[in-house]
Amino acid sequence: MSTPLSPAEQDAAFRPDHTEPLDWNDLVEALNRAGQPVELTGAPGGWPAGDGPVGIAMDSRAVRPGDLYVGVPGANRHGAEFAGAVVAAGAAGLLTDPRGAELATDLPMGTPVLVVRQVRDAVGPAAAAIHRNAGVGPRMYGVTGTNGKTTTSYFITSLLQAWGETTGLIGTIEIRAGDRTVPSTLTTPESTQLHALMALMRQEQVDAAAMEVSSHAISYRRIAGMHFAVSGFTNLTQDHLDLHGSMEEYFAAKAGLFSARRSGRAVITVDGGPDAPDADGATWGTRMAAAADCPVVTLSLGPAADHGGDPVSGTDWAVTELEPVGLGHRFALHHAPSGRLVHASTGLPGRFNVANAALAAVMVLESLPSSDWDALSALLDAPVGQGPFATAVPGRMEVVAHAPDAIVDFAHNPDGMERALESVRDARLAAGNVEGRTILVFGATGERDRAKRPVMGRIAAEWADVVIVTDDDAHREEPSGIRAEVLAGVRQGAEKAAAAGRTVQVHESAPRQDAIELAVSLATSRDTIVLAGRGHETVQDMGGVDVPLDDRVELRAAVARHGAAPSSDSHEHGRKVDGS
Numbered sequence: 001m002s003t004p005l006s007p008a009e010q011d012a013a014f015r016p017d018h019t020e021p022l023d024w025n026d027l028v029e030a031l032n033r034a035g036q037p038v039e040l041t042g043a044p045g046g047w048p049a050g051d052g053p054v055g056i057a058m059d060s061r062a063v064r065p066g067d068l069y070v071g072v073p074g075a076n077r078h079g080a081e082f083a084g085a086v087v088a089a090g091a092a093g094l095l096t097d098p099r100g101a102e103l104a105t106d107l108p109m110g111t112p113v114l115v116v117r118q119v120r121d122a123v124g125p126a127a128a129a130i131h132r133n134a135g136v137g138p139r140m141y142g143v144t145g146t147n148g149k150t151t152t153s154y155f156i157t158s159l160l161q162a163w164g165e166t167t168g169l170i171g172t173i174e175i176r177a178g179d180r181t182v183p184s185t186l187t188t189p190e191s192t193q194l195h196a197l198m199a200l201m202r203q204e205q206v207d208a209a210a211m212e213v214s215s216h217a218i219s220y221r222r223i224a225g226m227h228f229a230v231s232g233f234t235n236l237t238q239d240h241l242d243l244h245g246s247m248e249e250y251f252a253a254k255a256g257l258f259s260a261r262r263s264g265r266a267v268i269t270v271d272g273g274p275d276a277p278d279a280d281g282a283t284w285g286t287r288m289a290a291a292a293d294c295p296v297v298t299l300s301l302g303p304a305a306d307h308g309g310d311p312v313s314g315t316d317w318a319v320t321e322l323e324p325v326g327l328g329h330r331f332a333l334h335h336a337p338s339g340r341l342v343h344a345s346t347g348l349p350g351r352f353n354v355a356n357a358a359l360a361a362v363m364v365l366e367s368l369p370s371s372d373w374d375a376l377s378a379l380l381d382a383p384v385g386q387g388p389f390a391t392a393v394p395g396r397m398e399v400v401a402h403a404p405d406a407i408v409d410f411a412h413n414p415d416g417m418e419r420a421l422e423s424v425r426d427a428r429l430a431a432g433n434v435e436g437r438t439i440l441v442f443g444a445t446g447e448r449d450r451a452k453r454p455v456m457g458r459i460a461a462e463w464a465d466v467v468i469v470t471d472d473d474a475h476r477e478e479p480s481g482i483r484a485e486v487l488a489g490v491r492q493g494a495e496k497a498a499a500a501g502r503t504v505q506v507h508e509s510a511p512r513q514d515a516i517e518l519a520v521s522l523a524t525s526r527d528t529i530v531l532a533g534r535g536h537e538t539v540q541d542m543g544g545v546d547v548p549l550d551d552r553v554e555l556r557a558a559v560a561r562h563g564a565a566p567s568s569d570s571h572e573h574g575r576k577v578d579g580s
């Protein structure tokens with residue numbers, strides 16, 4: 001088990017080995033140029049040259065001597081409250097808003113204080129200036145959407161590596177800069193850390209990097225000062241309404257990535273969500289394509305789309321052929337403007353992984369000159385289980401054992417869950433296994449979007465034959481109460497299923513290890529066990545205490561205890577997934 005890093009350790013791991021001090025006056029100028037005028041500084045006449053910050057941090061626990069400390073207003077407190085302490089510990093100065101300047105009363109005389117109206121908007125440009133990132137650094141690929149960001153990002157880096165490039169990755173599971181790897185705490189780090197990472201990637205001679213862009217990151221301005229050569233959109237379905245309030249607001253947050261300031265080009269999956277186009281042909285994807293104010297390339301999933309209705313026509317790229325092969329798929333991408341057909345495959349289960357692979361392929365193709373497309377197409381045209389999209393993604397439809405097939409998946413929202421369950425049923429049916437059942441183990445996270453608990457419960461009963469409700473990260477919420485809300489949905493779904501003549505077995509079992517053991521004890525070799533919600537995570541937060549727990553380890557061990565062999569497909573047994 002990897003031990004979670006402290007904020008200071010994490011922040012330190014992001015930083016380049018060396019940064020030259022940036023003149024305070026140059027910093028003020030950079031902020032002015034970025035449209036963030038500095039309204040007040042600790043030295044109205046300016047500071048002497050050569051005297052300025054060598055780093056930047058917005059968490060008091062991560063500040064290093066010589067850093068500019070950024071005090072931002074938060075839901076719990078104003079970061080400027082810590083300014084006195086961090087400056088006493090060696091921070092070079094403070095960037096904050098007018099309220100922060102009022103709060104930072106205990107600074108020594110002469111401390112540089114830069115005051116801007118909206119400090120979150122100013123952090124990115126300040127960090128970019130301190131790390132000298134303007135116009136240099138790796139070619140960036142940004143991926144946003146409710147589901148599929150991690151998988152698509154892994155696929156992009158895998159294709160780029162096959163193309164011969166040194167790559168970087170920023171996302172939920174890990175952060176990589178060439179050969180350096182740092183565990184992630186957020187999907188998208190704070191802008192202070194992102195810009196340090198950009199400088200680190202430059203130092204490590206990274207050519208190109210894929211980055212997951214969460215809606216939180218866009219709302220909290222973590223991507224300020226970043227520029228993506230290509231940004232991609234996977235889909236939009238219900239999630240994070242606790243932060244955004246409504247789907248419209250959630251959509252608007254995501255749309256923030258597809259502006260000319262942030263992205264050179266957008267690749268938008270127009271039918272990546274579960275809903276069929278409405279009467280006007282609109283989906284979240286077509287709306288995103290219309291809302292984008294950078295050049296847009298559209299992608300239709302056609303037979304790989306989940307809504308089952310007519311494909312969205314007239315797109316630049318379209319998935320035109322889809323063939324299940326074992327747990328994976330072969331597919332083709334048609335490029336309408338040139339008439340070119342690009343063949344590709346993925347070994348990961350689920351049509352949604354075709355969607356992720358298609359988006360990754362198109363983002364890379366669109367980022368390189370068309371003179372490179374023949375060579376790229378040759379890389380993509382590999383049998384299932386080989387090629388760039390055979391790569392197993394930790395905890396994403398990761399097959400840890402066979403007979404019974406045992407899969408750990410990160411699905412933790414209604415759409416992700418439905419897709420995962422549908423895909424295992426489809427794979428069984430495609431293999432002619434009609435008597436096998438889906439045994440699902442899952443729970444809901446505490447202190448997050450309560451509305452999705454019964455919804456996920458209903459989906460569980462709709463698609464699984466045995467549903468075992470257990471605990472996820474309860475945080476400080478009472479676990480039995482969370483289970484009860486999930487179970488209410490499961491029972492509703494089970495009643496509906498019974499009315500249609502289908503029996504769903506429902507169990508409640510906690511702790512999670514017991515639920516996993518129960519699932520394996522109930523399974524026959526024809527069944528598929530899906531352990532959903534936690535994916536690659538290695539600690540479970542119960543009542544604010546981190547308890548070691550790795551679903552992949554637990555499930556593999558339970559299956560082994562009951563006599564089945566672990567899968568050679570699994571990430572911990574090598575990175576390739578064969579499609580059989």
Ligand SMILES: CC(=O)N[C@H]1[C@@H](OP(=O)(O)OP(=O)(O)OC[C@H]2O[C@@H](n3ccc(=O)[nH]c3=O)[C@H](O)[C@@H]2O)O[C@H](CO)[C@@H](O)[C@@H]1O[C@H](C)C(=O)N[C@@H](C)C(=O)N[C@H](CCC(=O)O)C(=O)O
Binds near residue numbers: 075076216
């Ligand atoms: C809900 C959310 O996103 N909150 C973010 C928000 O926190 P906040 O407004 O509550 O901040 P606060 O606690 O009041 O603190 C205010 C300021 O004081 C600073 N502070 C606070 C305490 C201290 O001891 N020292 C210190 O310096 C904080 O760093 C912050 O800058 O601003 C903070 C600093 O900018 C973020 O670190 C924090 O993310 C927290 C850690 C978080 O867990 N975010 C998650 C939900 C998140 O962003 N998730 C998305 C992915 C979601 C998904 O797709 O599943 C992600 O990109 O990871």
Ligand SMILES: Nc1ncnc2c1ncn2[C@@H]1O[C@H](COP(=O)(O)OP(=O)(O)OP(=O)(O)O)[C@@H](O)[C@H]1O
Binds near residue numbers: 187396
């Ligand atoms: N394109 C997709 N459409 C729908 N569901 C998907 C898609 N890709 C993956 N999933 C499901 O969502 C889960 C999370 O996948 P992934 O980690 O790639 O997405 P993500 O957007 O990074 O999620 P998060 O931000 O929550 O980490 C997977 O385990 C799978 O169940």
